[in-house]
Amino acid sequence: MSFNFFFKNKGPFSVKKIIDICSGEVHSEQDFNVKIHNMMDIFRARENDITFLNSIKFKEKSLKCKAAACITSKKLKKYLPENCIKIIVDNVLLSAAKVSKLFYPESEFDHLDQTLISSEQIKNKYIDVKFGKNVLIGENVQIGKNTAIGNNSIIEHDVKIGENCSIGSFVVIKNSILENEVYIKDGVKIGSKGFGFIPDKSKNFRIPHIGKVLLMKGVEIGSGTTIDRGSISDTILGENTFVDNLVQIGHNVRIGKNCMIVSQVGISGSTVIGDNVVIGGQAGISGHLKIGNNVKIGGNSGVIKDIPDNKKVMGYPSMDFKKFVKNWRSNGQR
Numbered sequence: 001m002s003f004n005f006f007f008k009n010k011g012p013f014s015v016k017k018i019i020d021i022c023s024g025e026v027h028s029e030q031d032f033n034v035k036i037h038n039m040m041d042i043f044r045a046r047e048n049d050i051t052f053l054n055s056i057k058f059k060e061k062s063l064k065c066k067a068a069a070c071i072t073s074k075k076l077k078k079y080l081p082e083n084c085i086k087i088i089v090d091n092v093l094l095s096a097a098k099v100s101k102l103f104y105p106e107s108e109f110d111h112l113d114q115t116l117i118s119s120e121q122i123k124n125k126y127i128d129v130k131f132g133k134n135v136l137i138g139e140n141v142q143i144g145k146n147t148a149i150g151n152n153s154i155i156e157h158d159v160k161i162g163e164n165c166s167i168g169s170f171v172v173i174k175n176s177i178l179e180n181e182v183y184i185k186d187g188v189k190i191g192s193k194g195f196g197f198i199p200d201k202s203k204n205f206r207i208p209h210i211g212k213v214l215l216m217k218g219v220e221i222g223s224g225t226t227i228d229r230g231s232i233s234d235t236i237l238g239e240n241t242f243v244d245n246l247v248q249i250g251h252n253v254r255i256g257k258n259c260m261i262v263s264q265v266g267i268s269g270s271t272v273i274g275d276n277v278v279i280g281g282q283a284g285i286s287g288h289l290k291i292g293n294n295v296k297i298g299g300n301s302g303v304i305k306d307i308p309d310n311k312k313v314m315g316y317p318s319m320d321f322k323k324f325v326k327n328w329r330s331n332g333q334r
Contacts, residue, residue, distance in 0.1 A: 006210075006212060007175075008104070008106060009104060011035075011037050011103050014033050015068075019087055022095040022098060025089075026085060034069075036068060039051070039103045041232045044233070047066055048068060053065075053071070053072040053080065054072070059079040065081055067084060069085035071087045071089055072088065072089075073092055104208055105208075110192055116156070129149065132148075133152070138155060138157035141157065141159050144162045144180065151169040153169060153171040156173065156174035156191075158175075159175070159191075160176075165181065165182045166184065171186065171190075175192075175211075179214075179216050187223050191212065192228055194207075194229065194251030195250065195269075211230020211231060216239045219238075219239070225243055225248070234254075235252060235253050236255065240258045241255055241259040241261070242259070243261045244263040250266075254272045255273045259278070262281040265283050267279075270288045273285075278296045280298045283300060292306075292310065293309045295312070301313060301315055302317055
């Protein structure tokens with residue numbers, strides 16, 4: 001699904017304009033007046049898009065990249081197709097953030113939604129929806145039949161909510177799509193800007209967040225949980241995944257189907273979690289990791305590296321569960 005309807009795209013821009021923004025170099029005779037229409041991650045970039053490549057682990061995908069241009073480093077440019085315009089920079093992520101801000105300047109902060117009006121004023125538009133008191137609804141919001149929204153909740157512009165959903169009280173939803181039968185408990189915040197920045201000499205450069213949150217059918221979110229929208233890609237929770245109270249899910253995180261995430265878990269940005277994963281309370285998962293299918297992570301664990309399918313881990317740093325128990329017993333614990 002496209003996320004562009006949440007933020008206005010100021011493009012297209014010429015390759016030359018983008019090179020200037022990046023302070024980049026291009027070692028070719030390609031046409032710098034080519035128009036670039038959008039900023040996309042390397043997995044979804046199309047012929048009129050620009051993307052970025054900052055890690056060799058994406059080389060299999062980058063060799064098949066369809067983007068017109070790519071921001072990358074000298075070492076990684078060989079992993080891109082010949083017809084792709086390679087913009088060489090010193091700091092790939094910083095340059096990508098600057099280009100993202102060029103296309104979507106409104107995504108750098110969470111600005112006040114000035115389109116919000118009371119549900120009482122437009123209740124005839126949502127004849128099959130139940131509203132509590134003091135609910136505010138933004139422009140172009142879609143809400144499916146038999147959905148209920150609790151007191152003092154805010155649904156910002158262009159959000160889409162499916163049928164038979166339950167949204168609690170004091171909930172804020174922005175830049176998000178909720179499929180059918182999604183259950184959101186009280187005090188949840190979904191779709192806010194993530195904690196993303198890049199150190200740049202004497203200050204931090206804020207990364208614009210132009211992605212969205214997608215909650216698929218049957219997802220349940222516990223009270224006080226926060227789910228950040230994606231920076232360039234999206235934050236996605238798969239079907240029938242249940243999240244307990246007070247959980248933090250960072251930007252670009254992707255969680256599979258039928259997962260159970262217990263209270264006070266923290267999942268850092270861009271981590272991918274498979275299907276049928278169970279994460280115990282107060283566990284912490286570092287960013288940019290891959291957690292396989294059917295993995296079980298014990299409570300209070302600290303995950304700092306990838307975990308393959310069907311593993312059971314515990315401890316800090318997390319280790320095979322049997323090894324953890326053996327170490328625990330050898331230290332005199334019974």
